Amino acid sequence: MASVSSDKRVPFIAGNWKMNLDHLQSIAFVQKLAWSLKDANHDFAKTEVAVFPPFTDLRSVQTLISADKLELGFGAQDVSAHASGAYTGEIAAQFLKALDVRYVIIGHSERRQYHNETDELLAQKIAIAIENGIVPVICVGETAEDLELHGQSAVPVAQLRAALALAGGATNIVVAYEPVWAIGSGQAATPEQAEQVAEQLRLVVAEILGDEVADATRILYGGSVKSTNIAGFLRKPNVDGALVGGASLDIAEFASISQFRKHVGT
Numbered sequence: 399m400a401s402v403s404s405d406k407r408v409p410f411i412a413g414n415w416k417m418n419l420d421h422l423q424s425i426a427f428v429q430k431l432a433w434s435l436k437d438a439n440h441d442f443a444k445t446e447v448a449v450f451p452p453f454t455d456l457r458s459v460q461t462l463i464s465a466d467k468l469e470l471g472f473g474a475q476d477v478s479a480h481a482s483g484a485y486t487g488e489i490a491a492q493f494l495k496a497l498d499v500r501y502v503i504i505g506h507s508e509r510r511q512y513h514n515e516t517d518e519l520l521a522q523k524i525a526i527a528i529e530n531g532i533v534p535v536i537c538v539g540e541t542a543e544d545l546e547l548h549g550q551s552a553v554p555v556a557q558l559r560a561a562l563a564l565a566g567g568a569t570n571i572v573v574a575y576e577p578v579w580a581i582g583s584g585q586a587a588t589p590e591q592a593e594q595v596a597e598q599l600r601l602v603v604a605e606i607l608g609d610e611v612a613d614a615t616r617i618l619y620g621g622s623v624k625s626t627n628i629a630g631f632l633r634k635p636n637v638d639g640a641l642v643g644g645a646s647l648d649i650a651e652f653a654s655i656s657q658f659r660k661h662v663g664t
């Protein structure tokens with residue numbers, strides 16, 4: 399059995415579906431995933447697992463999870479920085495809360511890149527998620543160019559500091575370190591690289607939210623995670639789970655990643 403990063407924190411495997419699977423597909427997927435995990439005797443108290451479907455799937459996923467009393471969690475992929483009003487196309491934190499959404503991904507590099515989301519906007523989104531009792535999964539990470547110019551941790555550290563600017567008093571956050579160069583590339587960071595940045599990110603959480611919150615905060619690694627490399631990340635003391643993209647769309651693979659404790663030698 400692979401040993402786990404820390405006894406203090408329950409490891410968290412999060413599947414970011416991105417813009418894949420409609421609401422009908424989401425129902426079939428969640429049923430099969432729940433069955434696969436049950437079949438593998440998955441212990442959710444020891445490893446939390448959640449899916450992050452598109453907005454239009456959330457009601458279906460919520461209904462299924464609640465009706466079948468599944469232990470699988472779910473979250474949204476984004477949230478509006480505004481509480482309500484004339485913001486065509488946006489989704490309020492309050493609406494997510496009404497669907498029992500537990501988590502929301504904020505600041506994914508695809509939102510930063512394709513929707514020009516700034517650190518200031520992300521800080522507002524994080525604040526409104528926290529106000530509504532939704533745990534933000536705050537994404538940070540450097541591009542290949544940043545890596546060359548500034549090294550590995552400078553950009554993620556600066557992004558996290560900016561993201562937490564309005565989050566004073568927060569006690570429950572998740573941080574995801576996703577190097578942009580590793581996303582969808584098949585070239586994951588090494589566990590050592592992930593650990594080095596995660597350690598720096600935990601120091602930022604400690605500096606802004608205090609030691610106790612920093613100790614309790616799960617820091618995930620994301621970028622080309624698969625069942626064959628997950629155990630190496632989770633063996634690191636500051637890496638507490640993974641934010642999985644492509645591999646989260648394959649039920650057997652995602653179930654296997656969730657079962658990382660069973661993997662050896664990777």
Ligand code: 13P
Nearest residue numbers: 414581582621622643644
């Ligand atoms: P991949 O796992 O497909 O590299 O994507 C990572 C990611 O962006 C998760 O948010």
